[in-house]
Amino acid sequence: MKKLMKGNEAIAEAAIRGGCRAFFGYPITPQNEIPEYMSHRLPEVGGVFLQAESEVSAINMVYGAAGSGARVMTSSSSPGISLKQEGISYICGAELPCVIVNMVRGGPGLGGIQPAQSDYFQAVKGGGHGDYHMLVYGPSTVQEAVDLMYDAFDKADKYRLPVMILGDGMLGQIMEAVEIPPMKDPAAFAPKPWATDGTGTGKGRRIINSLYIDPDELEKVNHRLFDVYVELAKNETAYEEYKTEDAEIVLVAYGTVARIAKSAVNLLRSNGVKAGLLRPITLFPFPSAILSALADKECIKSFTAIELSMGQMVEDVRLAVNGKKPVGFYGRTGGNVMSPEDIVKFISEKEGR
Amino acid sequence: MEEKIIIAGFGGQGVLSLGQFIAYAAIADGKEVTWLPSYGPEMRGGTSNCSVVVSDEKVASPIISSPDCLIAMNKPSLYKFQGRVRKGGTILVNSSLIAEKVDRDDVRAVYLDAGALALEAGNAKTANIVVLGAYIKLSGLFSVDLVAEMIKEKFAEKPKVIPANLKALELGYHAV
Numbered sequence: 285m286k287k288l289m290k291g292n293e294a295i296a297e298a299a300i301r302g303g304c305r306a307f308f309g310y311p312i313t314p315q316n317e318i319p320e321y322m323s324h325r326l327p328e329v330g331g332v333f334l335q336a337e338s339e340v341s342a343i344n345m346v347y348g349a350a351g352s353g354a355r356v357m358t359s360s361s362s363p364g365i366s367l368k369q370e371g372i373s374y375i376c377g378a379e380l381p382c383v384i385v386n387m388v389r390g391g392p393g394l395g396g397i398q399p400a401q402s403d404y405f406q407a408v409k410g411g412g413h414g415d416y417h418m419l420v421y422g423p424s425t426v427q428e429a430v431d432l433m434y435d436a437f438d439k440a441d442k443y444r445l446p447v448m449i450l451g452d453g454m455l456g457q458i459m460e461a462v463e464i465p466p467m468k469d470p471a472a473f474a475p476k477p478w479a480t481d482g483t484g485t486g487k488g489r490r491i492i493n494s495l496y497i498d499p500d501e502l503e504k505v506n507h508r509l510f511d512v513y514v515e516l517a518k519n520e521t522a523y524e525e526y527k528t529e530d531a532e533i534v535l536v537a538y539g540t541v542a543r544i545a546k547s548a549v550n551l552l553r554s555n556g557v558k559a560g561l562l563r564p565i566t567l568f569p570f571p572s573a574i575l576s577a578l579a580d581k582e583c584i585k586s587f588t589a590i591e592l593s594m595g596q597m598v599e600d601v602r603l604a605v606n607g608k609k610p611v612g613f614y615g616r617t618g619g620n621v622m623s624p625e626d627i628v629k630f631i632s633e634k635e636g637r
Numbered sequence: 638m639e640e641k642i643i644i645a646g647f648g649g650q651g652v653l654s655l656g657q658f659i660a661y662a663a664i665a666d667g668k669e670v671t672w673l674p675s676y677g678p679e680m681r682g683g684t685s686n687c688s689v690v691v692s693d694e695k696v697a698s699p700i701i702s703s704p705d706c707l708i709a710m711n712k713p714s715l716y717k718f719q720g721r722v723r724k725g726g727t728i729l730v731n732s733s734l735i736a737e738k739v740d741r742d743d744v745r746a747v748y749l750d751a752g753a754l755a756l757e758a759g760n761a762k763t764a765n766i767v768v769l770g771a772y773i774k775l776s777g778l779f780s781v782d783l784v785a786e787m788i789k790e791k792f793a794e795k796p797k798v799i800p801a802n803l804k805a806l807e808l809g810y811h812a813v
Contacts, residue, residue: 288660288672314676397677425695458699459657459672461664540699547698623702 286461291426291451292317294462295385296325298433299357303468304383305331306356308345310338310364313397314453315387318359329467339364343371350380351492353479355437355470359385361453362403363394365411372446373412376509377494381440383433384418385449387456390619398619399453401539404596407450408568415506417513418446419520420568422538426460428565434465439520441474443512450567452592454540454621513569522565523574527553530583531560533631536575536601537590538564541622545590548627557631558583567597575604586635588612590627592620638668638693640778641701643718645686646710646731651765655708656687658769661787662779663691671699684713691778706776708768709735710751719744727775729813731768747775747813754808760798763805770809781810 289297296318299307307322319335326333332349336342342358349356360368365386375382388403390396407420419439423429429451436447484490496502524542527549528534537545542563552559562578564571578584586609589598598613605611614630616622642659646652653674663670674687688701706727709715712735715728719739722728727745733752749771755764766788773779785803792799 286664288657288664288670453676454673454699457674457676459660460696461670543696544698544700550697621700623700624698625702 286463288459289426289462289464290317290457290459291429292387292456293321294426294430294464295433295449295451296321297464298430299383299436300325300329300331301465301467302434303355303437303470303473304357305329305470306349306354307331307333307358308336308342308349308356309358309360310336310342312361312364314389314399314456315359315361315385317456318385318387339367340371343368343375346382346384347371347375347378347380350375350382351378351480353476353481355441355473357383357385359387361387361389362391362400365403365406369406369412372418373410373414373416374494375446376412376416376418377414377505378492379444379509380446380492381437381444382446383436383440383449384446385451388450388452390617396619397453399455399540399592399621400617400619401452401541401592402594402596402617403450404567404591404593407448408570408600416509417568418448419443419516420448420450420566422450422564422567423455424539424542424563426455426458427462429455430462430464432565441476443516445512450539452540453619458540517569520566521569521571521573523571524561524563524565525574526561526563528560528562528578528584530558532558532583532585533560533635534578534584534587535559535561535590535627536564536587536597537561538567538597541590541592544622544624545627547624548631551624551628552631555628559631564597570600570604572600572604575601576606576608579605579608584609586610586612588614588631588635590622591615593617638691639696640691640706640776641704642689642691642706642708642772643686643701643704643721644689644708644710645684645714645718648683648685650685650710651762652685652710653687655765655769656689658766658784658787658791659689659691659772659778661791662773662784665783665787666779668693669695671696673699684711686714686718706772708772710765710768711735712737715739729768729772729775731764733764747771749809749812751809754812755805758801758805758808760801760805763802766802766805767809767812770806770811771813772809774810774813781806
């Protein structure tokens, strides 16, 4: 039975259904419905909800709980996620699983509270110090956010890294009909023989750490992490193609913006312009191979990245297209959101269509 | 079928919940829907609006540049959004608070004294439900019975307010 739910609340319920039993956070608009929901829902399933005194505390509580083997998450919005970067780097260095939700708002600094996509670089290129990545999803509908969140803890456990759900204020606030999947049985989750849960003693003692003084040892860790990213790219890369078969102009957009771009594709087609859309679902790993393959297609004349930023994902599009076709960019910022008609106007004027 | 609606007014007028009722009705009717609120440092007395898209197919853009229908609950909302309604669209004006007329002749303008009808229904707070009744009549999207069921379900925990809301729905429905 489908239910009308707000993005933030649906994501919180999906996390619990996916096995989340611990949440540490600190309030910030536009994601407050997630901790609010967790605060009454987690105790019902025997979980832990804690509002920390700061984002720095919250992410380090996540670090601790993840180390002990819990399915743990935090959520925040841009300025709060910046504060969490040190902890995220440590969690990645210590190879621990967790889930982080960022409902992005405009920046830099305190910025605004309206939707933005200007944390793309921070999410996919690292964000904190050191060589690391997370598995980053950019859901475009509440249902997709629910489905990705539902399995996010499984992915985090499998690859032993944080999974980030990169949404925006719009995704958090919108209400849509969703199908919430059934509760997963925690007894069925794979054991974590590395977790510091009090069972490793003597020679089998377990240590969670991100400090490696010996350069050779640290280099090995760096290579081990990047071997995982190769596996991620092989197994987890996800995208949606929309009307690209005969497209001459391909829009590239992720998240809620991809929905606006999809409407723009339909408007452009009704004006006789053969447009299509490539929508990355995983932002890291980025779907470079499909973009490269599209760039090889004769019918496709150009790509245009559409973002709520000054142009961040467009750099990954350019790397993937690798000069084979021109790559344009259209963005709105500051919390302003383009309409489908704005995209049509941009394509008509700048691309001469 | 795709119907794009912008509902706007003061915070506290039930603008967001009016949109939610349309969204609930859409789901009960087997349609696809998105409900997107304005959000921000808003409070009772401030301005508030939401965009609702009802469709037979999955809704792509929840952002509406040109609505099929504008429901203006106060004067600033009418001024802000009336120019964006598509030609041949509908503007439903809460004339209890808006003395001005719609400044366009290429749309259908409907005036509704929602405040007075809400008082007649027995509860001044039901003005948004009066408007909901008028809207479902004008749009022809849902049956009044379906929305009445919705109201009973959503107010199940506050049964005392149900009769006034049902009355408000009916008064609004028959007023246009």
